[in-house]
Amino acid sequence: RYVQNNQAVGGRGNVLARGSRDSAALIPALGRLLYHELTHANDFLPSRVHLMLNGALRVVEASPANTASEQLRAQLPFFSQPLVDLGRVRFFGALATEAQRAYLPADIAGFFGADRVNDDYSYAWPAG
Secondary structure (H helix, E strand, O other): OEEEOOEEEOOOOOOOOOOOOOHHHHHHHHHHHHHHHHHHHHHHOOHHHHHHOOOOOOHHHHOOOOOHHHHHHHHOOOOOHHHHHHHHHHHHOOOOOHHHHOOOHHHHHHHHHHOOOOOHHHHOOOOO
């Protein structure tokens, strides 16, 4: 919960009201999102390794091998290649195939049931 002048801020308004709001009202929500995403970045690239990185490289190129995410993926690999492929569509901009566009909810549920993940964000795994 975020407060400003002892008043809650950043809450969700009535989405059915379709009213407008001042852009300043977005700052608390965007701040929360920024901290959330920075936490992901810290999971991927902890501060203890920053000084060991080659500053001439992009983060993805300079990041150390065998991150916590990679260790987890090695211990609990994905069984559903279709969901890995859909993750690349959803999170990395890959183009969906005709077969992917034809999936039904039951197909996705069947794919998902084989893996030991808790949501589709787990499939945010880039190719290569």
